[in-house]
Amino acid sequence: MAIVLFTDFGSRDLYLGQVKAVLARDAPGVAVIDLLNDAPAFNVSAAAHLLASLVPTFPQGSVFLSVVDPGVGGAREPVALRAQGYRFVGPDNGLLSVFAARAAFPEAYRIAWKPEGLSSSFHGRDLFAPVAARIEMDSVPQGWLVPLERLSVGFGAGDLAEIIYVDHYGNAMTGLRAEAVRRDAVLIANGSQIKHAPIFSAVPPGAVFWYPNSQGLIEIAVNQGNAAADLQLEIGEPVRWVD
Amino acid sequence: MAIVLFTDFGSRDLYLGQVKAVLARDAPGVAVIDLLNDAPAFNVSAAAHLLASLVPTFPQGSVFLSVVDPGVGGAREPVALRAQGYRFVGPDNGLLSVFAARAAFPEAYRIAWKPEGLSSSFHGRDLFAPVAARIEMDSVPQGWLVPLERLSVGFGAGDLAEIIYVDHYGNAMTGLRAEAVRRDAVLIANGSQIKHAPIFSAVPPGAVFWYPNSQGLIEIAVNQGNAAADLQLEIGEPVRWVD
């Protein structure tokens, strides 16, 4: 299996390499896959819905090192989660809660272990990476994980009727899962009315449409164009639909 | 050997990790090298010339997962190519055609296999990655690849007298191969006249020059400066030279 990174540490920045050095030390030879390291930094609910949509594109058994953590160094606890055959570590701030709420029989744990020399600002390197490595290696020392009744922050199992991600092409993903919306529904975002099309090449260049994307989310796009720029869509923008 | 990624999926975005999960599943233990994931998204001929210049910097046997594919989900076919000891998968939209046209005895194949659950928008993950993995492992199932007479879109073997790439320093690469241009030629791009110098440190800081770059292409640069910004050069800008 692999350790999968879903963080806001920045794909260009100097933090990921430090995390990977810990993973190479504690889980040598294990594949480490960068899923997203520019996750929405201050919008934990958007990140939680995005993560929940992406997990099923990975094989069961994968360990997600998941850190979007504006409260690092504060009171929130570090947690681990097992759900639907996947494993997770991350802050108990809601980030893991959407996937957990949609799963049957999720098991949550508080990470009770504290490393010597824990920095106040970089738990991804000092705390989450060593725990993720041991979970992947099936070698978590006794006492490191303490069962929890439930996660302390929960966003629920439902959809999020907002823009939750804008990709580098300008496609704007919503937190609406594709099965929730009928094909003849009209989506409304920032005052624009948007109709369904099956795929980019089904509409003329420059035309806006929505379609069920490859993660199973409703996505707003423009054929050979930038939907987020054209419609002025940002993460957090509400969306709704009319049948 | 390795699987080499040359795509427009975005180095910061959430698509590459999904592709790499498929490669880790289907070609476990094989090295995956990111060559370029911010290839020109809507300029397939520029991308084709750039790819052709980069392939020889990799060892023969490498498998290039090559996707710049604005027509995904439309009528273009997925293809594989063997040429000069290298292997490729990608869309049949011209992207592989420049390398193929310059090679002796290129062999092209249509990818006849269609995965269950093929998404309409992410063939890189669902179709090209599984095929690239099997080509690298020398385990392509019978019937997956059907010989083609030739690729259906071809940009030819010649040079492209345009800017085809701007790097993060602002150096502007042309589609002209170094052997095509005499050292005393003057290059003309967007109204500027540019003379040859052997290397950055041969001209004063801030001075513009052209030189044969480490990929064998004519490149326009400024010593300790940004040529693309200074001369307002973008991908697609025509260049010419006078001897």
Next chain:
Amino acid sequence: MAIVLFTDFGSRDLYLGQVKAVLARDAPGVAVIDLLNDAPAFNVSAAAHLLASLVPTFPQGSVFLSVVDPGVGGAREPVALRAQGYRFVGPDNGLLSVFAARAAFPEAYRIAWKPEGLSSSFHGRDLFAPVAARIEMDSVPQGWLVPLERLSVGFGAGDLAEIIYVDHYGNAMTGLRAEAVRRDAVLIANGSQIKHAPIFSAVPPGAVFWYPNSQGLIEIAVNQGNAAADLQLEIGEPVRWVD
């Protein structure tokens, strides 16, 4: 161990993949970790102080392929360094000198080997990568490394009272090590007076503070905000403090 990349080659650009192809060929199976590939391109002293702060976050034995090299193709020599159990290759332009000056008994070497077909502009791929691979494999051929009395450019062992890095959150790192500054000192940068706080969550959202970061450097930050934008801080901006 691993080969660690600290360069200005650009995390999104087409240079790193070419370097990694050489490393995969010459040190097959060795882990390659991207530490930072957007290091300050034209500020070698800032890059040198940043590198010195980051090395100890990696295990001893790591080999740092370190290239910030605006003078490539000119007169500067390529060098290797062994210090504190770490190994380095890079240009002899000061980049390795801060770590060397702080180490006991650093050993410097001139790289005497010149590859056939050395490009004038891409020594990272053609020269430094093959040497780094052989150092990691403990298989450096006789004659490749020639002992030097000392590096020819040295920035010294002291701190650098400047901004040396701005991360993607906008946190501004200084070249001041945390032990140099008392907790009640007031930092002054670009006219702003900045007080200490232990961590982000100890101040209100939007408030600026300084704290010792996870690399042991004094860093200027804003809780849930962008310090570099708010205070207009760039790499090279002087900082000072008053007790």
